[in-house]
Amino acid sequence: MALAGPPGSGKSTAGRLAAERLALDYRSAGEMFRAEAKRQGMELEAFSRYAEQHEEVDRRLDDSMMALAKPGRLLDGRLVGALCRRRAIPSLYVVVTAAPEVRYRRLSERDRRPYDETVRATLAREASERERYRRYYGIDLDAEHPDLTVDSSTLPAEAVASRIVDFARSQHPGPGGSA
Numbered sequence: 001m002a003l004a005g006p007p008g009s010g011k012s013t014a015g016r017l018a019a020e021r022l023a024l025d026y027r028s029a030g031e032m033f034r035a036e037a038k039r040q041g042m043e044l045e046a047f048s049r050y051a052e053q054h055e056e057v058d059r060r061l062d063d064s065m066m067a068l069a070k071p072g073r074l075l076d077g078r079l080v081g082a083l084c085r086r087r088a089i090p091s092l093y094v095v096v097t098a099a100p101e102v103r104y105r106r107l108s109e110r111d112r113r114p115y116d117e118t119v120r121a122t123l124a125r126e127a128s129e130r131e132r133y134r135r136y137y138g139i140d141l142d143a144e145h146p147d148l149t150v151d152s153s154t155l156p157a158e159a160v161a162s163r164i165v166d167f168a169r170s171q172h173p174g175p176g177g178s179a
Contacts, residue, residue, distance in 0.1 A: 002075050004095045092148070
């Protein structure tokens with residue numbers, strides 16, 4: 001299963017819950033990206049700017065995620081669903097979304113950062129990612145058509161996870177309902 005969505009949408013929280021309920025191994029591109037930034041001794045925003053000029057950063061991460069795309073796993077990442085489709089890797093493609101102000105509030109609270117600063121940083125991050133995805137892969141995430149979209153703006157993570165689990169089981173009945 002490939003789980004995507006913008007920062008602050010709740011995809012990682014819901015994804016972990018869904019993976020647990022479906023007995024899937026959970027892997028996160030965001031965690032891998034943050035770990036690499038830390039390994040490089042860079043703050044996340046600085047590492048994102050670095051990645052803009054060093055295509056190999058994204059390519060390595062994306063290739064690593066695609067190597068993990070196997071039955072029994074839930075992959076969490078902005079690009080994983082679109083890449084699975086382009087590489088003909090069978091997977092359910094689920095997007096979790098939320099209204100921008102909800103996402104910014106969540107990120108501000110999570111990172112203990114002022115709201116205005118969070119908005120600025122998130123918009124910059126999204127613009128950087130949008131440009132890199134277009135340049136490296138010709139992908140516009142706004143033009144993608146996932147198998148399921150869940151708006152988490154007014155839903156708790158448990159309800160988002162339940163929708164993902166129910167959908168997965170409806171597509172693949174049987175133990176785990178995984179793809």
